[in-house]
Amino acid sequence: MNPILQALQGQLVVSCQAYPGEAMNEAVTMAQVARAVVEGGAGGVRAQGLESIRLIAAQVTVPVIGLWKDGTDPVFITPTATHAVAVAEAGAHVVALDGTRRPRPDGLTLAQTITALRERSTALVMADCGSLDDALAAQDAGADILGTTLAGYSGERSMTVGPDLDLVSEIVAACSLPVMVEGRVHTPSQAQAAMARGAFAVCVGTAITHPTTITGWFEAATRAGSNDRAASREAL
Numbered sequence: 001m002n003p004i005l006q007a008l009q010g011q012l013v014v015s016c017q018a019y020p021g022e023a024m025n026e027a028v029t030m031a032q033v034a035r036a037v038v039e040g041g042a043g044g045v046r047a048q049g050l051e052s053i054r055l056i057a058a059q060v061t062v063p064v065i066g067l068w069k070d071g072t073d074p075v076f077i078t079p080t081a082t083h084a085v086a087v088a089e090a091g092a093h094v095v096a097l098d099g100t101r102r103p104r105p106d107g108l109t110l111a112q113t114i115t116a117l118r119e120r121s122t123a124l125v126m127a128d129c130g131s132l133d134d135a136l137a138a139q140d141a142g143a144d145i146l147g148t149t150l151a152g153y154s155g156e157r158s159m160t161v162g163p164d165l166d167l168v169s170e171i172v173a174a175c176s177l178p179v180m181v182e183g184r185v186h187t188p189s190q191a192q193a194a195m196a197r198g199a200f201a202v203c204v205g206t207a208i209t210h211p212t213t214i215t216g217w218f219e220a221a222t223r224a225g226s227n228d229r230a231a232s233r234e235a236l
Helices: 003-008 027-039 050-059 081-089 110-118 132-141 165-174 188-196 211-235
Strands: 012-016 044-048 064-067 094-098 124-128 145-147 179-182 201-204
Touching (some): 012 027, 027 044, 027 050, 044 201, 050 064, 050 081, 081 110, 094 110, 124 132, 132 145, 132 165, 179 188, 188 201
Parallel strands (some): 012 044, 012 201, 044 064, 094 124, 179 201
16 A cells, blocks of 8 residues: 555545634644644645645645635636645645546646646545545545545535545445545544545544634523523523
Protein backbone atom coordinates (compact mmCIF):
# COMPACT_ATOMS: atom_id res chain seq x y z
CA MET A 1 0.00 0.00 0.00
CA ASN A 2 1.15 3.54 -0.72
CA PRO A 3 2.75 5.08 2.43
CA ILE A 4 0.27 7.98 2.40
CA LEU A 5 -2.64 5.56 2.32
CA GLN A 6 -1.04 3.57 5.12
CA ALA A 7 -0.79 6.73 7.19
CA LEU A 8 -4.47 7.56 6.61
CA GLN A 9 -5.95 4.10 7.15
CA GLY A 10 -8.28 3.97 10.13
CA GLN A 11 -7.62 7.61 10.97
CA LEU A 12 -9.64 10.73 11.66
CA VAL A 13 -8.97 13.41 9.06
CA VAL A 14 -9.96 16.94 10.04
CA SER A 15 -11.00 19.50 7.45
CA CYS A 16 -9.49 22.86 8.42
CA GLN A 17 -11.46 25.35 6.35
CA ALA A 18 -13.39 28.57 6.90
CA TYR A 19 -16.05 30.16 4.75
CA PRO A 20 -15.31 33.36 2.76
CA GLY A 21 -15.79 36.48 4.84
CA GLU A 22 -15.47 34.73 8.20
CA ALA A 23 -13.11 35.93 10.90
CA MET A 24 -11.11 32.69 10.79
CA ASN A 25 -10.68 32.69 7.02
CA GLU A 26 -6.94 33.30 7.13
CA ALA A 27 -4.22 30.87 6.11
CA VAL A 28 -2.26 31.50 9.31
CA THR A 29 -5.34 30.77 11.41
CA MET A 30 -6.09 27.57 9.52
CA ALA A 31 -2.49 26.44 10.02
CA GLN A 32 -2.87 27.00 13.76
CA VAL A 33 -6.11 25.01 13.74
CA ALA A 34 -4.37 22.23 11.80
CA ARG A 35 -1.60 22.02 14.39
CA ALA A 36 -4.20 21.89 17.15
CA VAL A 37 -6.17 19.02 15.63
CA VAL A 38 -3.01 17.03 14.98
CA GLU A 39 -2.12 17.50 18.65
CA GLY A 40 -5.55 16.06 19.39
CA GLY A 41 -4.85 12.93 17.38
CA ALA A 42 -5.92 13.71 13.80
CA GLY A 43 -4.12 11.46 11.36
CA GLY A 44 -4.62 13.78 8.41
CA VAL A 45 -5.69 17.31 7.52
CA ARG A 46 -7.84 18.52 4.65
CA ALA A 47 -7.05 22.10 3.61
CA GLN A 48 -8.55 24.54 1.11
CA GLY A 49 -6.62 27.19 -0.81
CA LEU A 50 -3.03 27.28 -1.95
CA GLU A 51 -1.66 29.45 0.85
CA SER A 52 -3.34 27.37 3.55
CA ILE A 53 -2.02 24.19 1.97
CA ARG A 54 1.54 25.60 1.88
CA LEU A 55 1.48 26.69 5.51
CA ILE A 56 -0.18 23.56 6.82
CA ALA A 57 2.05 21.18 4.87
CA ALA A 58 5.09 22.94 6.34
CA GLN A 59 3.82 22.71 9.91
CA VAL A 60 2.27 19.26 10.35
CA THR A 61 3.71 15.78 9.99
CA VAL A 62 0.51 14.05 8.85
CA PRO A 63 -0.73 13.75 5.26
CA VAL A 64 -2.37 16.87 3.85
CA ILE A 65 -5.35 16.52 1.52
CA GLY A 66 -5.50 19.73 -0.47
CA LEU A 67 -8.17 21.30 -2.63
CA TRP A 68 -8.89 24.60 -4.31
CA LYS A 69 -12.47 25.83 -4.39
CA ASP A 70 -12.86 28.17 -7.34
CA GLY A 71 -15.52 29.45 -9.70
CA THR A 72 -19.29 29.47 -9.78
CA ASP A 73 -19.87 26.34 -11.87
CA PRO A 74 -21.42 23.29 -10.15
CA VAL A 75 -17.95 21.72 -10.34
CA PHE A 76 -15.85 24.01 -8.15
CA ILE A 77 -13.74 21.71 -5.95
CA THR A 78 -10.36 21.71 -7.71
CA PRO A 79 -12.33 22.05 -10.95
CA THR A 80 -9.57 21.83 -13.59
CA ALA A 81 -6.26 20.12 -14.27
CA THR A 82 -4.51 23.44 -13.73
CA HIS A 83 -6.06 23.70 -10.26
CA ALA A 84 -5.08 20.12 -9.45
CA VAL A 85 -1.43 20.65 -10.41
CA ALA A 86 -1.29 23.87 -8.38
CA VAL A 87 -2.66 22.11 -5.29
CA ALA A 88 -0.02 19.39 -5.60
CA GLU A 89 2.74 21.94 -6.10
CA ALA A 90 1.58 23.78 -2.97
CA GLY A 91 2.51 20.70 -0.96
CA ALA A 92 -0.59 18.51 -0.79
CA HIS A 93 0.10 14.80 -0.47
CA VAL A 94 -3.40 14.10 -1.80
CA VAL A 95 -5.29 16.28 -4.25
CA ALA A 96 -9.03 16.30 -3.63
CA LEU A 97 -11.17 17.16 -6.63
CA ASP A 98 -14.74 16.96 -7.80
CA GLY A 99 -15.24 13.30 -8.61
CA THR A 100 -18.73 13.53 -10.06
CA ARG A 101 -19.64 12.82 -13.66
CA ARG A 102 -20.67 16.42 -14.28
CA PRO A 103 -18.95 18.49 -17.02
CA ARG A 104 -15.73 20.15 -15.85
CA PRO A 105 -15.01 23.83 -16.62
CA ASP A 106 -11.94 23.08 -18.76
CA GLY A 107 -13.74 20.42 -20.82
CA LEU A 108 -11.50 17.58 -19.65
CA THR A 109 -12.86 14.34 -18.32
CA LEU A 110 -12.00 13.22 -14.80
CA ALA A 111 -9.65 10.62 -16.27
CA GLN A 112 -7.88 13.25 -18.37
CA THR A 113 -7.58 15.51 -15.33
CA ILE A 114 -6.02 12.75 -13.26
CA THR A 115 -3.64 11.87 -16.10
CA ALA A 116 -2.55 15.51 -16.38
CA LEU A 117 -1.85 15.59 -12.66
CA ARG A 118 0.10 12.33 -12.78
CA GLU A 119 2.36 13.80 -15.44
CA ARG A 120 3.37 16.61 -13.09
CA SER A 121 3.15 15.13 -9.61
CA THR A 122 3.27 12.01 -7.47
CA ALA A 123 0.37 13.25 -5.32
CA LEU A 124 -2.52 10.87 -4.81
CA VAL A 125 -6.05 11.73 -5.91
CA MET A 126 -9.17 11.81 -3.77
CA ALA A 127 -12.37 11.90 -5.81
CA ASP A 128 -15.19 13.72 -4.01
CA CYS A 129 -18.23 11.73 -5.14
CA GLY A 130 -21.98 12.17 -4.86
CA SER A 131 -23.22 8.70 -5.77
CA LEU A 132 -22.23 5.11 -6.38
CA ASP A 133 -22.05 5.75 -10.13
CA ASP A 134 -19.63 8.61 -9.43
CA ALA A 135 -17.47 6.32 -7.33
CA LEU A 136 -17.39 3.60 -9.98
CA ALA A 137 -16.48 6.14 -12.66
CA ALA A 138 -13.80 7.73 -10.46
CA GLN A 139 -12.27 4.34 -9.79
CA ASP A 140 -12.13 3.67 -13.52
CA ALA A 141 -10.63 7.14 -14.05
CA GLY A 142 -7.65 6.36 -11.84
CA ALA A 143 -8.48 7.92 -8.46
CA ASP A 144 -6.74 6.59 -5.34
CA ILE A 145 -9.37 7.43 -2.69
CA LEU A 146 -13.14 7.71 -3.00
CA GLY A 147 -14.91 10.29 -0.83
CA THR A 148 -18.61 10.67 -0.05
CA THR A 149 -18.14 14.45 0.14
CA LEU A 150 -20.80 15.42 -2.40
CA ALA A 151 -23.55 13.01 -1.35
CA GLY A 152 -26.70 15.08 -1.17
CA TYR A 153 -25.13 18.02 -3.03
CA SER A 154 -24.83 16.81 -6.62
CA GLY A 155 -28.52 16.11 -7.19
CA GLU A 156 -28.35 12.31 -7.35
CA ARG A 157 -29.13 11.47 -3.74
CA SER A 158 -31.31 13.04 -1.08
CA MET A 159 -29.64 15.01 1.68
CA THR A 160 -29.31 12.89 4.81
CA VAL A 161 -29.28 14.39 8.29
CA GLY A 162 -25.87 12.87 9.03
CA PRO A 163 -23.40 11.13 6.74
CA ASP A 164 -24.93 9.05 3.96
CA LEU A 165 -24.15 5.69 5.55
CA ASP A 166 -26.12 3.73 2.96
CA LEU A 167 -23.91 5.22 0.24
CA VAL A 168 -20.84 4.24 2.25
CA SER A 169 -22.03 0.64 2.30
CA GLU A 170 -22.80 0.70 -1.42
CA ILE A 171 -19.40 2.07 -2.40
CA VAL A 172 -17.49 -0.25 -0.08
CA ALA A 173 -19.32 -3.24 -1.55
CA ALA A 174 -18.88 -2.23 -5.19
CA CYS A 175 -15.42 -0.63 -5.29
CA SER A 176 -11.94 -1.80 -4.41
CA LEU A 177 -10.52 1.62 -3.53
CA PRO A 178 -10.38 3.07 0.01
CA VAL A 179 -13.50 5.02 0.96
CA MET A 180 -13.20 8.16 3.06
CA VAL A 181 -16.47 9.26 4.63
CA GLU A 182 -16.93 13.02 4.54
CA GLY A 183 -19.94 15.24 4.83
CA ARG A 184 -22.22 15.97 7.80
CA VAL A 185 -20.27 13.82 10.27
CA HIS A 186 -21.28 15.80 13.34
CA THR A 187 -20.85 13.38 16.25
CA PRO A 188 -18.34 10.75 17.37
CA SER A 189 -21.07 8.11 17.10
CA GLN A 190 -21.61 8.98 13.44
CA ALA A 191 -17.88 8.63 12.80
CA GLN A 192 -17.91 5.26 14.53
CA ALA A 193 -20.93 4.16 12.48
CA ALA A 194 -19.16 5.15 9.25
CA MET A 195 -16.14 3.05 10.15
CA ALA A 196 -18.42 0.15 11.03
CA ARG A 197 -19.81 0.34 7.48
CA GLY A 198 -16.32 -0.35 6.13
CA ALA A 199 -14.91 3.14 5.67
CA PHE A 200 -11.14 3.47 5.29
CA ALA A 201 -11.09 6.79 7.19
CA VAL A 202 -13.45 9.54 8.33
CA CYS A 203 -13.12 13.24 7.58
CA VAL A 204 -14.80 15.73 9.94
CA GLY A 205 -14.93 19.45 9.35
CA THR A 206 -17.72 21.64 10.71
CA ALA A 207 -18.17 19.81 14.01
CA ILE A 208 -14.51 20.39 14.91
CA THR A 209 -13.26 23.45 13.08
CA HIS A 210 -16.24 25.76 12.54
CA PRO A 211 -17.00 27.60 15.79
CA THR A 212 -19.71 29.76 14.21
CA THR A 213 -21.80 26.72 13.37
CA ILE A 214 -21.04 24.90 16.62
CA THR A 215 -22.02 27.99 18.59
CA GLY A 216 -25.28 28.12 16.63
CA TRP A 217 -26.07 24.52 17.60
CA PHE A 218 -25.59 25.25 21.29
CA GLU A 219 -27.40 28.58 21.12
CA ALA A 220 -30.44 26.95 19.51
CA ALA A 221 -30.45 24.18 22.11
CA THR A 222 -30.12 26.68 24.95
CA ARG A 223 -32.96 28.78 23.56
CA ALA A 224 -35.15 25.71 23.09
CA GLY A 225 -34.48 24.64 26.67
CA SER A 226 -35.36 28.09 27.94
CA ASN A 227 -38.61 28.06 25.97
CA ASP A 228 -39.47 24.61 27.30
CA ARG A 229 -38.90 25.79 30.86
CA ALA A 230 -41.08 28.85 30.32
CA ALA A 231 -43.86 26.72 28.82
CA SER A 232 -43.65 24.32 31.74
CA ARG A 233 -44.04 27.15 34.24
CA GLU A 234 -47.02 28.53 32.37
CA ALA A 235 -48.69 25.13 32.50
CA LEU A 236 -48.49 25.03 36.31
